[in-house]
Amino acid sequence: MDFGTVAATWLGAFFTLCILSFLYKDNPFFRFAESVFAGVSMGYYIGNTFGQTFVPNLVHPLFTPPAGTPREWILVIPLLLGFLLYTRYIKKVAWVSRFSLAIYVGYYTGVNMMQKLQGEVLPQSADTILSFWRAGTFTNVGEWISLLVVVVGVLSVLVYFFFSAEHKGAIGGVSRLGIWFLMVSFGAAFGYTIMGRISILIGRVIFLINQWLGIGNGGVA
Amino acid sequence: MDMMERLMNLDRRWLYLLVGLAAVIPILAPLNLPVNVSRPVQDLFDRVESLEPGEIIMVSFDYGPSTGPENDPMGDAIILHALARDLRVVVIALYPLGGVTEAREELERCVGDLDPPNGQIASERFPDKVYGRDFIYFGYKDGGLAAMRLMSDNMHEVFPADFYGTPLDEYELGREVQGYDNVAFVMSLATGIIGEWWANLVNAQFGTPVAVGCTAVSAPKYFAYYRAGQMFALLAGLKGAAEYEFLVSQKYPQLAQITDSFIYNAGKGWDVQSVVYSIITLFIIIGNVAFIVERRRQKRGM
Amino acid sequence: MYKKQFPLLLAFLGGAIPIISFFITTPGDRLKVTTDTLQDWMLIIAGAALLLGVVNLFQINLRKISTRAKGWPNALWLLLSLVIAATFGLADAFGTSVFGIWGGDVAFQWIQDAAFKPLQATMFSLLAFYVASAAFRAFRVRNVEAGILLAAALIIMLGVNPYAVKVLPFLPDATNWIMNIPNAAAQRGIIIGAALGAASFSLRILLGIERSYLGLQKGE
DSSP states (O other): OOHHHHHHHHHHHHHHHHHHGGGTOOOHHHHHHHHHHHHHHHHHHHHHIIIIIIIIIIIHHHTSOOTTSOOOGGGHHHHHHHHHGGGGGSGGGGGGHHHHHHHHHHHHHHHHHHHHIIIIIHHHHHHHHHHHHHHOSTTOHHHHHHHHHHHHHHHHHHHHTOOSSOSOHHHHHHHHHHHHHHHHHHHHHHHHHHHHHHHHHHHHHHIIIIIISOOSOOOBO | OHHHHHHHTOOHHHHHHHHHHHHHHHHHSOOOOOOOOOHHHHHHHHHHHHSOTTOEEEEEEEOOGGGHHHHHHHHHHHHHHHHHTTOEEEEEEOOTTTHHHHHHHHHHHHHOOOBGGGTBOBOSSSTTOBBTTTEEEEEEOSOTHHHHHHTTTOHHHHOSBOTTSOBGGGSHHHHHOOSGGGOSEEEEEESSHHHHHIIIIIIHHHOOOEEEEEOTTTHHHHHHHHHTTSSSEEEEHHHHHHHHHHHHHHHOHHHHHHHHTBSSOHHHHHHHHHHHHHHHHHHHHHHHHHHHHHHHHHHHHO | OTTTHHHHHHHHHHHHHHHHHTTOOOTTOHHHHHHHHHHHHHHHHHHHHHTHHHHHHHHHHHHHHHTTOTTHHHHHHHHHHHHHHHHHHHHHHTTOEETTTEEHHHHHHHHIIIIIHHHHHHHHHHHHHHHHHHHHHTOOOOSHHHHHHHHHHHHHHHHTOHHHHHHOTTHHHHHHHHIIIIIHHHHHHHHHHHHHHHHHHHHHHHTTSOOGGGTOOTTO
16 A cells, blocks of 8 residues: 555544544544534535536636637636625625526526426325326225325325414314324434434444454455 | 433443444454345346446436445445446536545446546456446536536536546547436435435436435435336435345346455445444333333322 | 616526426527526536635634634634645646645545545544434333334334344335335425425515525515
């Protein structure tokens, strides 16, 4: 292994231990690692946004186009809009940043609106309605019961979220059922969340034991 | 009763120590525990098996190091599986906090070290596979939803060059992929919401088949998308990764060898996971038994 | 007017163009070309927006350092690591070397391996310990709802546990059923409800009713 790799592993192990030390109690090593984490993450953003987006999609086509290809002058517009965002930090001209911000927010809001309606409300409702048709004949009773459970679940949860009517009487009962469905889902989420959190820890432990200390089965990092 | 009380008032650091030890021991002594393959995972395996050699799949790395242990082995398994089936692989990254790093690392873990700008394009592991013809790394792009919509038929607008800065047109595979129509399906390895976008934006608008490998934390929501057919397959967390890795290793012994040579793979993680998970399950049971006993005692006391 | 009304018009147009383009997918159509151009710009603007936080971070931490506020050395570490990582990253982006010694790509890759990856991964791994402690202390059957939650959680947790499955072989099927039927149903209810809410909120933004994101008050 070359020096750079060894140094990276040792520094990585140092940072890992600094952060894990927080489990014992708060301490200056943890605070140090936390600050480095915030700083490096921001530096990482900068490096990648320039390297992967600004240089290939803006700098090359606008300032240094390859021989034989015309300069894409139109890219001056997003360059300018990008710069204008930063005027918010200068009090006198802060309002100028609204122009860029408005286009930026407007675009993503528009896409998001259609995405929610076309990509969530319609297909999710459609599947709930159409699943019985897809299931076909009554031969598989178990499947029909499951489909019925889905329909009841979706409707009762929607009733629970429907606040325009008071949750009393029949509506109260249905919304209570909705809560039960939600609880099943939150229980599942809890089980899965524990699973996910442990997985993340495993990665760090393997790094420390197999890669840094070199104990046990190593391999391609 | 005193013992129960003392147990409940245990300093939390003892619990931490127990969890830590439970994670260390199985790493030193692997258990090779079994996994049950579930339908949503089998669906991915079957789809990859059904494709014709030469077809292209796109793998999007939409996660960072924070969920690497869950998503990394999914990425490894899909890339290895695809190459073993002579499919071609396009790798991209959309997650700003680490996607670009993870994508490069997993690709190189699967095919071997690469340095295309200096001519090192042949894969060490798959001698007949070459960068730019059989697999390619387009790199990372900002913009999220905008990039995903533009990619539909303007791939080269989004990615004028690959990760290393070479124009896409200089590579055979780069020239061929102009939009989603050119890929058989997209597989997103996602830490959070970007996996949803592939389903509720790309699949909904462009009809592109989508499979998602998500983290366990976000899995419950993804089952609703899977059920509605908005994604044709779903790998949920480390368990999903272990199931898929198991299927691939079983069918292709040569890939099992490669996966076993990795310092970390899903099978190994699954061992540790099972042990720690058992302990936490015990925590919950003990905690509730103590709670119920205590409540009974209080009732009787009153 | 141009300070307030014009941005609202821009937001409307910025949203209306992609919305209309949802219904027009003919290649070469003028509106589709317009949308694609807008989307191309959006990559750049989104990148610039992502970096807005850098200025903020500098302002806050420089102030901390200059006033010697509590924990100011950490502010110094933060800015120092930011500058180093960004220098390596920019050297990589523009294909230059760092101080003529390291290739930019090598240096940037190195700082990712040595700092970025282990720090981010370990920071999140702390949650494993907290969730274990919470499972022990806070997860209690206090009423019917909590009982249902606990029962579902236990079935899921045992269903993926190889040891438990050996004893109770029906558990994986039970787990799959819970995930695919009642869980998916509840999640579907949440998705539909939240999506309708988000869509109507989006409409409020596009129509200029909701304008706080521009720093404007209602009616301003």
